């Protein structure tokens with residue numbers, strides 16, 4: 050039996066594949082490579098020494114998805130594939146609803162048709178919105194303030210309906226800010242186009258490929274005025290997915306869990322930590338707030354600890370050290386020519 054990993058060539062998905070393969074699971078990847086490279090899967094094979102069957106498919110392509118599920122014995126799905134940038138979602142909201150919600154509905158239909166009844170879903174702390182000055186628990190009300198976050202919350206609601214109708218068992222993991230890279234340096238965050246998550250941008254500045262970091266807003270209600278986030282190591286996130294799979298049977302229906310460290314860091318604190326980890330100056334410029342951004346998102350990660358004994362085992366130094374190793378080994382990321390695009 051294999052685990053279908055949608056978006057498995059992406060940043061978090063590829064690290065989750067390593068974790069699953071290292072623990073004896075088989076994986077099958079479905080990814081359209083719209084924000085990743087097949088070379089990420091080569092890295093997964095190299096790190097694990099295991100096979101990674103992969104299909105180049107857009108999740109909204111019902112026929113393509115049916116073929117994937119029909120050609121493997123799938124026991125569960127981990128659903129990473131989505132568009133993920135808050136800022137971009139403000140300018141192309143319909144695309145975000147289409148890919149994120151449309152892709153999820155298409156996947157749920159295919160899973161039902163092939164009697165696959167286990168799902169782990171990638172949700173986001175952004176569903177909580179801009180309302181908390183303290184660590185956020187899963188019971189706190191949601192109030193998304195941008196199309197990306199809304200799309201994630203709607204997906205959770207759609208999945209919950211599917212659970213009620215079909216007996217699907219699902220876990221929605223609300224990640225705070227995954228960052229870092231595999232400790233080997235062979236795998237890391239390597240999007241198509243310019244990076245927009247703060248840690249890969251910091252790496253490009255530290256390496257001298259970018260002149261400076263743009264800090265969006267220094268007038269938030271936080272001690273130094275810059276936005277506070279809860280950064281957690283991508284390998285901790287990957288481990289949580291393996292645990293989620295192992296705990297899907299614990300309860301029927303849909304459950305929600307936060308994945309974070311419980312510790313917040315401002316952008317300027319992150320800049321200083323990065324200067325230390327990389328041994329380089331990080332010039333920055335402060336501009337206006339970015340539409341859709343919020344002041345503070347820090348997890349109360351108590352439920353994951355109580356339920357599974359999961360806690361983040363890496364701190365921000367380890368996140369930045371591993372990201373820096375990947376940056377130095379792959380200064381141009383895992384990309385290459387357009388020839389790399391397509392089926393493995």
Ligand SMILES: NC(=O)c1ccc[n+]([C@@H]2O[C@H](COP(=O)([O-])OP(=O)(O)OC[C@H]3O[C@@H](n4cnc5c(N)ncnc54)[C@H](O)[C@@H]3O)[C@@H](O)[C@H]2O)c1
Nearest residue numbers: 056059060061080081082083084085107108130131133171
């Ligand atoms: N990285 C973060 O900071 C963060 C935080 C919270 C939640 N998440 C969620 O985690 C998941 C993974 O994030 P990531 O950082 O690895 O992003 P990513 O962009 O690196 O990975 C997403 C993968 O999905 C693929 N994909 C996108 N649309 C697709 C489609 N229609 N059909 C098939 N494949 C498609 C992309 O090619 C990519 O490989 C996403 O759902 C994201 O919303 C990420």
